[in-house]
Amino acid sequence: MAAKARAVNLLRAASGASCRCPAHSGGLHYPVTSTPVRHAADIKNTDYAFEMACSNIRFGEGVTQEVGQDFANMNAKKVGLVTDKNISKLPVIQTVLDSLTKNNVKFDLFDDVTIEPTDVSFKKAINWAKKGGYDSYLAVGGGSVMDTCKVANLYASDPEADFMDYVNAPIGKGLPVTVAVKPLIAVPTTAGTGSETTGVAVFDLKDLKAKTGIGSRAIRPLLGIVDPLNVMTMPxxxxxxxxxxxxxxxxxxxxxxxxxxxxxxxxxxxxxxxxxxxxxxxxxxxxxxxxxxxxxxxxxxxxxxxxxxxxxxxxxxxxxxxxxxxxxxxxxxxxxxxxxxxxxxxxxxxxxxxxxxxxxxxxxxxxxxxxxxxxxxxxxxxxxxxxxxxxxxxxxxxxxxxxxxxxxxxxxxxxxxxxxxxxxxxxxxxxxxxxxxxxxxxxxxxxxxxxxxxxxxxxxxxxxxxxxxx
Missing domain, CATH: 1.20.1090.10 (Dehydroquinate synthase-like - alpha domain)
Structure with missing residues (x-):
């Protein structure tokens, strides 16, 4: 046992002295750390696999103008377009509207998204989506807009669900999403949240005075259109x-x-x-x-x-x-x-x-x-x-x-x-x-x-x- 302990200590010492540059410090294994040792029962209960999931991403200067063609290619009949009142005054919205109109895509506009959304503002968008009967969605804006659109899509797709059903546990029930949501395309206008790639939507729960969210791969956008031209107007x-x-x-x-x-x-x-x-x-x-x-x-x-x-x-x-x-x-x-x-x-x-x-x-x-x-x-x-x-x-x-x-x-x-x-x-x-x-x-x-x-x-x-x- 003493020999084994010396060998382990030697390996740890060699690992600590080895090159730590990005080219050599990665790999498919994770080193022993100072995290408290887990009992055997805990180790048996830990996960053994991971999944890779993200939205499709299209990146390039001017790709926003393609969004109308995307919906036409999907045979979209009625698109729910979600943005906020500030973004609605910027050139990106005109580019989007021109593209939708040029490609004969019908749409309704909701621009009442709240910066740093709350459960109240989410529910306003959800009610709008439920009444609209949309077969696809388009979010144009920052993380607040994209998150609001994800949630509106989810609850319009499951109109009988209680709002807390999908909110992360332990605050909500954290139920898995089993309903089929509609296709969503996201056009970010800030370089920050990465919400165009994820199935996460974050909001303030006003009664708790704290943020929480909804997280499911099912609600991530089908496509994120990342156009650098859209972030040049950020203050x-x-x-x-x-x-x-x-x-x-x-x-x-x-x-x-x-x-x-x-x-x-x-x-x-x-x-x-x-x-x-x-x-x-x-x-x-x-x-x-x-x-x-x-x-x-x-x-x-x-x-x-x-x-x-x-x-x-x-x-x-x-x-x-x-x-x-x-x-x-x-x-x-x-x-x-x-x-x-x-x-x-x-x-x-x-x-x-x-x-x-x-x-x-x-x-x-x-x-x-x-x-x-x-x-x-x-x-x-x-x-x-x-x-x-x-x-x-x-x-x-x-x-x-x-x-x-x-x-x-x-x-x-x-x-x-x-x-x-x-x-x-x-x-x-x-x-x-x-x-x-x-x-x-x-x-x-x-x-x-x-x-x-x-x-x-x-x-x-x-x-x-x-x-x-x-």
């Missing part, structure tokens, strides 16, 4: 918060609990969740999205006319969407839902709404330095590799310092892009932390994918550390 703060959503999607999915450590193992493949944990395929997309963020993110925000940078972040958004749409996200997103749901007075620049609002990307990145400092002991190699991809020279860095190193890298990006100095700047104090923790506890769909086992005290510690960022 500075919209571009910044959208980019940080990409940034955190990639970081969280890459450092998520490995798929073969997630439990319970589904008794039926139909019940395998969309968020499966990090896996060899999602890793490819997450790494590439991080590389693109490292190369183009700052220029895409600070230089409005830098078309190449915004084009690349458009692609990074879709890449990260494929990554997290299969692996999932974890604590940055889990904690963000209480931060955005409990906002009292913060008003984000460049967001045309009178209500207090913490934009999603801001609510996600504001805890990121503290989150990744905390998660690093579970997979320090991945945290250090992420820091390297984002521009850090890690030649002389130690795995033991990975959390502090990645936190510093994230903090530097935030500082350069004028992100507020912690949740205190959003109106929160230490006295608010218990409420923010309580809002995080129901977010098991994502928090369970953190690579370390966690407690209420851990959530409180991360939030306390996030009161100030710099």
């Amino acid at each position: 500075n703060r919209v571009a910044a918060y959208s980019a940080f959503d990409v940034f955190c999607h990639a970081l969280e999915s890459y450092t998520a609990l490995p798929y073969n450590q997630r439990s319970p193992r589904p008794t039926n493949p139909h019940n395998r969740p969309a968020y499966q944990g990090s896996n060899p395929i999602s890793d490819v997309w997450a790494r590439q999205a991080l590389r693109m963020c490292g190369s183009y993110m700052i220029d895409s925000i600070n230089s409005t006319n830098n078309f190449e940078a915004r084009k690349q972040m458009c692609a990074a958004s879709a890449f990260a969407g494929i990554g997290f749409g299969n692996a999932g996200v974890h604590l940055c997103h889990g904690l963000s839902y209480g931060i955005s749901g409990n906002v009292r007075s913060y008003h984000a620049a460049d967001y045309p709404t009178e209500k207090a609002l913490v934009p999603h990307g801001l609510s996600v990145v504001i805890t990121a330095p503290a989150v990744f400092k905390w998660t690093a002991p579970a997979c320090p190699d991945r945290h250090l590799e992420a820091a390297q991809i984002l521009g850090r020279d890690t030649t002389n860095d130690k795995l033991a310092d990975a959390g502090d190193i990645l936190a510093d890298v994230i903090r530097d990006y935030c500082y350069k892009l004028n992100i507020d100095d912690g949740i205190q700047a959003l109106g929160y104090t230490s006295s608010d932390i218990p409420a923010l923790v309580e809002a995080t506890l129901p977010q098991e769909r994502v928090t369970k994918l953190a690579p370390r086992q966690k407690t209420k005290e851990d959530f409180a510690q991360i939030l306390e550390s996030s009161l100030k960022m710099y």
Whole structure:
């Protein structure tokens, strides 16, 4: 036994000293980490497989003009077009309308989507969809628009369903989607959410003052039309918060609990969740999205006319969407839902709404330095590799310092892009932390994918550390 122990220690030491560059640190296996050891019964109950699923993606300058032909090719009789009042004033909508009209596609327009949608605004769109009798849908806008359209399609396809039937457990019933939904094409106008690639729709549940969502591969768009021309109109703060959503999607999915450590193992493949944990395929997309963020993110925000940078972040958004749409996200997103749901007075620049609002990307990145400092002991190699991809020279860095190193890298990006100095700047104090923790506890769909086992005290510690960022 002693010889075996020495051999294991030697292998671990060799692994820690080996090259950590992106070309050599991947693979089909996951290294032993400092995650608490699982009992045999737990290991037997963990999953042993993962699935790869995403929407079809069409990428290119000007591809928005093809959307009418797409619906004509599908023999669509009546399309439900979903957008918001701000997008409806931009050139992209005229391009869409011209294309639909040119190809003799009948449609109705719904433009009453709420930025950061709620259960109330979702239900408004659902009622519209139920009355319309649409055989296909088109979403043109950011994540709020695409998520609203997914949900309208779902409940119009299952008109007898109660709203909470499909809402993620434990808040809702989390029932699997077994009805056939209509084809949905998504045209994103921000470079951030990746919603055109996923079967996830997020909203504020007003009674709980917290975000939750609906997640099922069944509701993902049939096609995402990613046209870089559509993101050139993003104002500075919209571009910044959208980019940080990409940034955190990639970081969280890459450092998520490995798929073969997630439990319970589904008794039926139909019940395998969309968020499966990090896996060899999602890793490819997450790494590439991080590389693109490292190369183009700052220029895409600070230089409005830098078309190449915004084009690349458009692609990074879709890449990260494929990554997290299969692996999932974890604590940055889990904690963000209480931060955005409990906002009292913060008003984000460049967001045309009178209500207090913490934009999603801001609510996600504001805890990121503290989150990744905390998660690093579970997979320090991945945290250090992420820091390297984002521009850090890690030649002389130690795995033991990975959390502090990645936190510093994230903090530097935030500082350069004028992100507020912690949740205190959003109106929160230490006295608010218990409420923010309580809002995080129901977010098991994502928090369970953190690579370390966690407690209420851990959530409180991360939030306390996030009161100030710099």
